[in-house]
Amino acid sequence: MLHCDDDDLALIALGEQADEQDRAHLASCARCRSRLDELTATVATVRSIGPDDVPVSPPAAVWAAISDELGLGSPADASETTSVAPAVDLAAERERRRPTRVRIWAAAGAAAVVGVLAGVVATAAVLSAPSTGEVVASAQLAPIDGSGLAGSATVSRDGDAKVLTVDVPDLPAQSDAYYEVWMATPDTSTMVAIGTLNPGETGRFTLPAGMDASAFPVVDVSVEHFDGDAGHSATSVARGTLGA
Amino acid sequence: MHTDVPTAIAASRPRGDRRVGDEDDVAVRFAAGDEHALAQAYERTSRLVHGAALRATGNAADAADITQSVYVSAWRGRAGFDPQRGSLTAWLMSITRRRIADHWEERSREVRRTVAVAQTTPASPVEESTAESTVDRVLLADELARLGDPQKRILELAFFQDLTHTQIASVLDLPLGTVKSHIRRSLEQLRRRLEVDGAAL
Numbered sequence A: 001m002l003h004c005d006d007d008d009l010a011l012i013a014l015g016e017q018a019d020e021q022d023r024a025h026l027a028s029c030a031r032c033r034s035r036l037d038e039l040t041a042t043v044a045t046v047r048s049i050g051p052d053d054v055p056v057s058p059p060a061a062v063w064a065a066i067s068d069e070l071g072l073g074s075p076a077d078a079s080e081t082t083s084v085a086p087a088v089d090l091a092a093e094r095e096r097r098r099p100t101r102v103r104i105w106a107a108a109g110a111a112a113v114v115g116v117l118a119g120v121v122a123t124a125a126v127l128s129a130p131s132t133g134e135v136v137a138s139a140q141l142a143p144i145d146g147s148g149l150a151g152s153a154t155v156s157r158d159g160d161a162k163v164l165t166v167d168v169p170d171l172p173a174q175s176d177a178y179y180e181v182w183m184a185t186p187d188t189s190t191m192v193a194i195g196t197l198n199p200g201e202t203g204r205f206t207l208p209a210g211m212d213a214s215a216f217p218v219v220d221v222s223v224e225h226f227d228g229d230a231g232h233s234a235t236s237v238a239r240g241t242l243g244a
Numbered sequence B: 001m002h003t004d005v006p007t008a009i010a011a012s013r014p015r016g017d018r019r020v021g022d023e024d025d026v027a028v029r030f031a032a033g034d035e036h037a038l039a040q041a042y043e044r045t046s047r048l049v050h051g052a053a054l055r056a057t058g059n060a061a062d063a064a065d066i067t068q069s070v071y072v073s074a075w076r077g078r079a080g081f082d083p084q085r086g087s088l089t090a091w092l093m094s095i096t097r098r099r100i101a102d103h104w105e106e107r108s109r110e111v112r113r114t115v116a117v118a119q120t121t122p123a124s125p126v127e128e129s130t131a132e133s134t135v136d137r138v139l140l141a142d143e144l145a146r147l148g149d150p151q152k153r154i155l156e157l158a159f160f161q162d163l164t165h166t167q168i169a170s171v172l173d174l175p176l177g178t179v180k181s182h183i184r185r186s187l188e189q190l191r192r193r194l195e196v197d198g199a200a201l
Ligand SMILES: [Zn+2]
Pocket: A002, A003, A004, A025, A029, A030, A031, A032, A033
């Protein structure tokens, strides 16, 4: 039996018109209907994601309470990491393994979704002609760890919104990686994903409405690999601090 | 149209097999009673568990209690977890759904006691289904954030700007077939995230 193409089912789930053949098949095939139902439910859930639907790390006291209640870390292995909050240890381990990388995921909850939403806004901004408003801050981006990549960033007003413009002229295209623009606190302990920077293009990103841009003066461009793993942080290629 | 082939499923496995491998390893050691694996599972998943609990209850103390209870009962009930049958994350999220539902049930019992309503009313199914979908939304927000480009951009346009795959291909200047297969693979990846483990504690 010929079933519907999985590509087609995905598009139908997103709301595109099914063609005659798919419609006829779906009317008679429970397997394809049930696949479509699952994909449609997934689409509906994604479209209902709100700004508060984000992963949020629990306070350190929660792990301490779990460890305490379960009596973890007997005296025999007191040096084991299980006796302390694991996030601390594993983060430290990451730092050791990748000394040049930035700790992004401390703020991953909010940052990640801000990244998704900012991407949408940024795309919209590119589709309409971007207006060049008054520049309120600018930065020179200097190469990090001998990347040889330098550039510039500005924050300008666009009506009530603020727009971050990032230009790194010699960004090389990579088949297995892409570039992400971040804004960070001065100590880079908290970073917010702003959007993707394509080689050969100037990135224009409308900053999220609730974001206090002055609290995130550091503009950072990083290489992100397609490993699908949020637990891995990124290598920075260029960075600068916004000033008036 | 194509015939029903298992290769279609194999081809849609997520990128980043390394992550899947790591997860499998942690899951096996967790099931075997390795405390370090519990700590690693906590480090990887507590943002999801706690984020969903926080969103569902809107209360930091309740969210902390639920999070604690999820990992305590998962560890004590680890004999009921079979790494062959599903991922540790899916199992933990199923427990989270259950704990959030318990929370609402308890809350509505308290309300009934307080208000001293004579006739018992069942726990609100609206609240429970909200709790259920809260876990799903947080899981999918996390999975979306993990996507790299161009998948991320493609999905943003498809989900939030309602562009058709033809429009997306032209906006991003990508071949139609590439856009279609990215949409199918990413959507499949998101759907898999919602798979539940029925044996939750
Ligand atoms: Zn079929």
